[in-house]
Each structure stands twice: as structure tokens, then as C-alpha cells.
Amino acid sequence: MVNIPRGTQDILPGDVEKWQFIEEKARDICKRFNYKEIRTPIFEHTELFLRSVGESTDIVQKEMYTFEDRGERSLTLRPEGTAAVVRSYVENKMFGNPSQPTKLYYCGPMFRYERPQAGRYRQFVQFGVEALGSNDPAIDAEVIALAIEIYQSLGLKKLKLVINSLGDLSSRKAHREALVAHFTPRIDEFCSDCKARLEKNPMRILDCKKDRDHELMGTAPSIIEYLNEESSNYFTKVKSYLTDLHIDFEVDSGLVRGLDYYNHTAFEIMSNAEGFGAITTLCGGGRYNGLVEGLGGPETPGIGFALSIERLLAALQAENIELPVETKIDCFVAAIGEKASAKSVVLVNDLRKAGLLAEKDYLDKKVKAQFKAADRLQSQFVAILGEEELERNVITVKNMADGNQEEVQLDQFISFIQEKVNEE
Template sequence: MKYSAPRGTVDILPDASGKWEKLERILRTIASNYHVKEMRTPIFEHTELFNRAVGDTTDVVTKEMYTFEDKKGRSITLRPEGTAGIARAYVENKMYALPEKLTKVFYMGPMFRYERPQSGRQRQFHQFGVEMLGVESPYVDVECMMMAITVVKALGLENVTLHINSLGDEESRDAYRKALQDHFRPVLSDLCEDCNARFEKNPLRILDCKVDAKHEAMKTAPKTIDYLSESAKAHFDKVCALLDDLEVDYVIDTNLVRGLDYYSHTVFEIISDDPKLGAGATVGGGGRYNGLVEEIGGPATPGVGFAFGLERLMIALNDNEDDDEGIDAYIMPLGEEARDLGMQISAVLRANGFSVDMDYAGRGFKGQFKSADRFKATYSLLLGEDEVKGEYVNIRDNKTKEQEQVPFEDIVSYLEKGLGL
């Protein structure tokens, strides 16, 4: 029987893994610069967590989750997003009691959604996300957005715009909810089954419908910022003022509502017209979610965060860049005795921090030189019968093509000097 990867999953092969590692290094460096530390949560959680946290009116919960029963009949779901698991861990581990009020964490790893696979979007996909929990402040909102912008700039994306909106506080949402219901009630029979189901539970979700996106009522729907309470408007005005002070270009996009139920106040997306992604492509986004921690059993705790799909960021990375940095040394032995010695030399070099590989196939120098070129080795270490007897190695600089005899005991210092270590 011939096996293949399940639809919506891909194998990341060795020739592509270097690019993934590069992206992950960039993200970890930026996280460190913002003093954001990593948190790792399970890949699966109890299904109820996502029903409560993400919202049972969202497409993620109603249509896209991978849910199953374990051997004891408990309902388990592969995580479709990262925020709910972070919030659960925050509550379970009583992180709200830490001396510092603001907890800043990031996560990076696979997520799972049953949706139609397409370029940059798979059923098993990878996300990098940041959550900042414990402080309700427009300054934290902007800190979060600035970090997201830093990621995009680090990848060299062009024609990027920050889109922002406010969903307001609970008072604002109640007023807006009523306005939406009054607006859509006369045309409810024209809308799809999902929109009708959302009408009572969460009419805000109607605005995110793909089936009825072109309906006239969508174009004339009330805007969230017209229903903000005084405090919510002050919060949003301060966010805009801070972005102005930082000279960040942004667009107030009143159609932006985000796709998950837990958002409140500031929401944002980063939109790119870079040819690599296509016009109007959403690179990533997030927003504030002040009721989430309380919803899953913790104390009232404000939070704000964002997430990027790594597959989408991979497209953003410059395809022309050489992501394989190569190795420091490639050991080229001729004969069994030379291979034995080569194994010892490689062990010593690795113990001293060098990246090293070696020929194990017993080929001649011609074939081994081709491997050294493919591995982008800085140096080739040639070991034949004469070298073994004379207790030296011929070290070839693969860039200058110069070659020099180096005693065994001097190999480490020779490479350190040549590599500028």
C-alpha cells in the first residue's frame, strides 16, 4: 500500500527546514527584544475550553475543529488557535498572582483547523502568537501592535498598512448588538442559515459571513465606533494618539471585527499589497480580549495579543536569499584507517563548537569535493595514507582554493583563526 500525507498537511523536508529555522530565529530575537518569554502549552485541550473561550458561534468552533473522544470518553480537541490554551495555563498556574502585573508571553507551534487547503493555509498550520495579560492600557495595545509591525518589517515586506478598529467595552457592545439586530431584522430571511443562527447569539459575527458578504445590508451596517461608550472612545483615541506619536501609518477600518468572540476594544490587522502575497493579503492580526480569562474561570484579567501564520510569513521571506549558511568543515578521508581518524577529528571539532560533516561512503576525492560544495563547507580536511602516517591533515580553503598542511594538534586553533573565532 502506498501512503501519503493527509490532505492539508505537508512535510517540511531538510532543504526547506533552514528557512523555517531562520524565520523562527527572527521571531525569537524580536520576542527577546520586547522582553516576551516563551510559553508552551499542550497541542490538545478539553473541547469545552475552546467552546467557552473562542465562542460557539464562530466558524472555528462550529465547523473547523478536530474533535474526538479519548479512551475514557472525554471530548478532546486539537488546538485551533493559541490564545485559549495560554489563558487556561495562566489561570491554572495562578500567573495572575505574580509580582509583575503584566505578563508577556509568546507561543510558536502547530495548530489544526478543518478547512479547504490553499496556498499558505493548511489543515495543520503553524502560528507565532503573543499575549500580554494583566494590564488594561492603550499603551499595552500599542506595544503589542508595534511588536507585530516589527515582525513584518524584519521580513522585508513592502506596501504594509496597519488597520485598526474598536469593538468597545461591554456597554458599547450591548448598544452595538442592539443596533445590528435592528438593522438586520428586516432582511433576516435573505441571509444564510449561519447568519440566522448568529442573529440572537452574536450578531457581530454576521459581518464576518463569506456567503452574504455582498448583500446590500452588509454595506450599510452600523459601525462599531459610532456606539462606543465615553471610556471606550477615550481608550481608542489614546491608541490613535500613541500611534501618531510613533509615526505609524494606520487606517481606521470600521469593517474590521476579527473572527473570534473574545475580542473587545482595540482590534487590528496588518494588510500587505506586497506582490509576494497578493493585493490586500492579511499577514496577521489580533486585539484586546478583556473577558477571556474570567470566562474560563480566572479572575477578571485584561489581555491583548496577536498571531501570525508561519506559512504566510514563509512566503514573505525573500526566496532569493541563501538560507543555508553551510558548515565549517567537511572531512574527506581515503581508506578505513583515515575514516577512523576522521571520526575522532570530527568529534573533537564538534566538541569545540564547529559544524562538521564527513564522507562515510568511501568515495574518491572527486565525489567528496562535490559534497563539500553542496554542503557549502568553508574548509575541506583531506585525510589520506600520507596524512595518517605524518599525523597532519591537508586543510583546503574552499573559497581561495589554497591548501595547507596542519598538524593534528593545531587543527582547532587553525580553524578558529580562519573563521575569526
Template sequence: MFTNKPRGTYDILPGETEKWQFVEKVARAVCRRYNYREMRTPIFEHTELFARGVGETTDIVEKEMYTFTDRGGRSLTLRPEGTAGVVRAFVENKLYGQPQQPVKLYYFGPMFRYERPQAGRNRQFVQFGIETLGSDHPSVDAEVLALAMTFLAEVGIRGLSLEINSVGCPECRPVYREHLKQYLAGQLDQLCEDCNNRYERNPMRILDCKVDKDKLADAPVMLDHLCEGCKTHFEQLQGYLQESGIPFTVNPHIVRGLDYYTKTAFEILVDGATVVGGGRYNKLVSELGGPETPGIGFGCGVDRVLITLAEQNVELPLEQALDVFIVALGESADRQAVSLLQEMRVAGLAADKDYLGRGMKAQLKAADRLGAKQVVLLGDDELAQGVANVKEMETGEQVTVPLPELIRKLQMRKG
């Protein structure tokens, strides 16, 4: 039916939108302190961007993308993740030529994946992410992790667990790949069809399989096959995290589901559920046509953050209350209330009035439901005297104020 929303999508109603705004406000504030600047990219891109950037053997590209052909015969895809679009914009706009390096960016926006809807995983979801492009120094990795942990802590989530790994580089990964294939060769008949398909094309992706993960607990790990450069980088990252006072655990089984990762890969979990995931991608910029430029970033599902906050019964400090509600009695008072409302709003006060012609008692109840801090009582007698009565809702205190002084008095009482 046209009156039903598409499967895997959701409406965010008043009362809930304020929670989303709070999370976004915290994220923006934290990014500002870490000197990250916002980038906004198109909701759809050329399909080839994701095939090349995310990886043709990933579940996202093989099974989950919303792809369509436009009237010009071009294949376009609703973005399933944020990094590829940001890197495309970085290359296309030649941000690698800016004097200030590395380039530190963050983004907010809807992403789209065709998958089975479940709690925290919808077909349209909102992602907050950051990307740092232009430095391979392990202190940058530590900063990215610190930003993610700071954001989640300041939103109010408790019980955070940071897990890190290194997935190597083009120098050491081929050696590991052969060891892994030897291990997997004797088990293919026990693994799912997807794992068998990945065996030749990208055997590391088998380790990320949700179906057969438990069967691969004894598989060789990348940490045992790192080249000296990757090993040193990973050791230095751990040192920076320790010096920053950020607790972590090394988890050699973290692979992540995207092909572009090199060296650092990480996840932040709460009660076993991943709320942030990311890693380093030193070859992605050149893969998309730019110069050799290292990068690292993370993606965070805002949906998952809000579910976690609800599960932990976190009371968010939401600003929903009105500063003023005008209770107008009579036609003349109602006309005066309209002009007063505009003056109040222009002066920076959040204000409203009754629009249903209700009596004073019903209007006062409406003011209370809206959480109004002050109520302006206006009737024929007050108009004749050129005054209004202002009631402080919390204390019940009421004072009479001349109309020419009303806005200033309300602003003073607002605090």
C-alpha cells in the first residue's frame, strides 16, 4: 500500500528527532575539537566507484547495493557506505594539493543497503564517519580511535571495548594469503557457498563470514605474517594508545568486510555488538585515480548508537521546552498574541500559542504539556491597561509587566 513505508526504512517522529539531533550535535562538537571539517557528498554515485573502491567480492557489492540505470544509460548506486564517496571527492577536487596536510574530514548522511532488516540494521540508515587522508603515521590511527571513543563516551554510552588488529599490506598479505589458502583447502566442503566462491578471489574475506566464523577459529592470522613495516606500525599504534590512556584489546580475527583495508583495522563494541568499525586504506586513493595517499577512517551507525543508549537507559539532555506560551482570552487578545509571538521569536525566544480557541484552563494544560517555562496571560482587561501577566510555571510566581517591556522581561527571566 502507498500508505506504508518501504520495508527496512523508518519514520523519525517529533520526540525522537531530538535524540538524533543530540547525537549529531555531540559528534560535530567532538570533530571540531579534533580539527575535523565536514564534507557532504552525493547520495548516489557511479556504480563503478563502489565496485572498485569497496571491492567486487564484498557482500555490499555482490548482494546489498541499490543500483539503477538512469535515462542516460548510466549505472548509478545509492551509497552503501561513506568512505568511497569522500575519497572520490578528495581526488576529484584535488584536496591532496592543499597546503594543510593531512586532510581531516567528517560526514553525516543516509546510506542504503539491501539486507534483511533487523534491530540496528535497516535498508536506509544514517552513518557518521571520519576520514584522515595524507598521513601513514601511527599517531593518526591513535587519534582516529581516540575521537571515536570520545564521541561514544560523550554521547553517554557505557562499557565500551576497543579491539584492534593489523591486516597487513600488499607486501606481506600475499604470503599470508597462501598460508590461509593451504589451511582452507581441506575445509571447503564444510564451508558455505559464499566461502567457496571467495577461496580463489579473496580468501581473507572468508574469515569475515557470519555463517562459518566459528569453524575458522584455528585459521592462521595475519599478525603472525606481518612484514617489518606493518609490525612496527602496529606496535607504535599500541604505544600511542597506551600513552593516551585508551584501553584496547588486540583481536587477530578482525578482518572487516571491505577490501580496501590495509594495516590497522578496528572495532568498538558494547556488549558484543559493534557500534563503530573502521581501519586504514593506504591504496584506496590511488585505486580511485589519485596519487599514492594513505588514509584511515571509521563509520558509525547512528541507529545503533541510539539503540544502545535506549538499552542502557541513558537520559539524554534534550532541549524541547518552550520559553514562552501565550494564553490569550478573547479575539482582541488573540490578535495581539499573533504580533507578540513574532516579536518574541525574532528576539530569540521559543514561543507558541493556542490555535483551537480553547478556554484558559485548557490553554494552561497545553502550556504545561509543551514544557513552557513562562506563560503570558493576556485578556481584554490586560489589553485595556497595556500590560500582560507573566507566570513562572515552575514556581507559580506571577508578575504584571507593561507590554512595551514584555520581551525584555521575558528574555531576562529566561536566564
């Protein structure tokens, strides 16, 4: 037997309907916020992620699935969605569209080679949005509000929004110098990754999982202290908009996110549900001014977020929320006899063409077993067709909720079931 690869999962019938419900809910919310769907390739040139995500990040250094194709080109299964969306934005010159900003969303599998654990897989599904072309703090608040709306629309209540400002280039330069001065005297006490990050990107040290309990982490200079007037004013406006939208938040100066392209606003949405687990982050995002230029496009600000569907499902489970997904069918046609069975093929097809969920027996079961099959499918109605009914051109319809039965003319059967289903 060949088993599923480690860190992946099969999403089976019964569960896949929950995924479909969540994805449809998120798509509907994006539509109301005027975000359009974009679909990009599952693999991209490796250079894209080196230039965007950052060579000093764990994703690039340890987690990417990279391979050479037959043309000896280095390709990588996408570890996140923003880089590919921005690449497409530049390549397809979406910055030239008259309607701006460009507001996009995506949904699809991402791939990272990391240790699998509860709610975290090597192949996982992200739903994300990107808004490109506006420097208005109001769109930062809009993106955060969109993410919050997705979670709240599904019934989640135990949420915490954490925000921070990473500042502009000038602010980050001053903060960088302070971090280097802070960590350098004792950098030998840190892991090899942190030692390498000290010169490349010292802010990444604050995101280290191995050394997060080191005493220097708690006393490290805060980026908030190094924000210049422009960055500070920008952050103040974002907070003001969130307050106006009645969105509660906490400011955490230690929040740096895991990707190099972030600046100004950074945020995470977490679950406070009891028993959710040690990793509480559901969603993360932020502003990435400079990423478009770095990928060959014109100067274009941007902001976005990505959420994990797997983590969302875990949060729903932690809050004991059952999604209102329906698996029942409208009508099961139970046929008795060869001629009736042949006729049932046509009837079931006609029911489906009329927009109804219909099923029949394909295993030549006895009528009692067919009723059991209808029960398992939670069929609202069972239509019984035997040789005698066929001769009289009628069919018996049983309402499975109250047990009532009535004969219906075959030529009125489809409209009869439609009417009854609409009444339920």
C-alpha cells in the first residue's frame, strides 16, 4: 500500500463541504469589498521568492520545495501567495488599469517543508487578499476589516487582533542600528540563524523560534521608538480608522512577521479559544511598499493578508461551531423490476436537470435496502416505482419526514417534487 506523504491530508466527503462553505463565504465577502479573484501558478521561478520573501527568512533557507526542471531551470512550489500575485501584477501591467487601487484575492495550496503539527501541514491552503496602488491608511484598515469579517461571519468570537508598525526605510535603518548594537555583545549565545541575521536583517532575530526566551529578546529596542514623524502619523491614522470601525486591537512592538517585504502596518489575528493550542495565529499580513519595484514594476504601495483554512477550521472546532453545511438530497428514486429500473435512470436525470439533488440505486438492491440507502443520504423524499406503477403511468412519493405517501402521475412527477422541496 502507498501512503499519503507526511504533512499532507486527504479532505474527504463530509469534510470537504466545510471547506467549500468557508471558501464561498470568503469569496462572497471579497465580492462585497470589491476584490477580484486571481489565480497564479502553483510553481514559480525560484528567483521570485529569493527577491521577495527574503534570503534571510526561514521560508527561503529551510522550507521551500525547490527543484530543477528538464531545462535546468530552478523552480519552487509557492510557499506563500503575495509574491506570485505581485509578479502577475507587474507582468500583466495591472498598474495601468484605469480603476485603482487593484484589489485582488486568491485561494489555493501552498507548500513549505516544516515539521507537521496540529493545524500545520506541508501542503496547506491559504486564502489571501492584496490591495495594490494606495498609500491611504484607510485601505490598511479595510484589509484588516475584511479579514475580521471572514472570521466573524463564520461565528468566531474569541479573536485577538495584534498590530504593529515596522516603519519606513528611514525608521527601519535607525532601528536596525539599534538592534545590531543591542545583540552584538552577546550574539554568540544565539543560534546560527540569528548570527547570520545580525548583519543581513537583525529584525528577523526577533522572530526566532529557538531563542525567543533569551533575555535580550525582552529588552530589545522597539521599532515604535524609532518611527519617524511620517511613520508615526501613518500608524496613528491606521489605529484611528480601526477604532472608528469598532475593531478592537492591541499594539505589539515585537510583531515583525516572517517575511522581509513588510513595512509600516503589520498585523496578526489570533484565537483566544481555550484549548486551541500553542500556535494561536490564524492570519497575518501587512504593508509591503517596495515589493512591486523589487520585482521590476513601478513604485507601487501594497498591503494584504493570508489566512490558513486549516487553522480556521481548528478555531471553529475550538469554539464548538458547527458550519451549516447540508449533505441531504431532495429525492431518491427506488425502482423495483427491470423496466422500472430503466425508467428510474431517466427520472433521476430529469430531476437533476430541474436543479434538484437526486439519486438512485446502482447495486440492484431490494426495495428495503434502497430505503436504507435513502435514509443514509438523508433524502427528503423517496419515489417508489414498480412494474405495476409503471403500467398505470404513476409513481408513489413518500415524505420521509412525516411518512405520508401519495401517487403522482409520471408526467407531473418532476414539478411535484420541485414544489414539495420548495415548501420544505
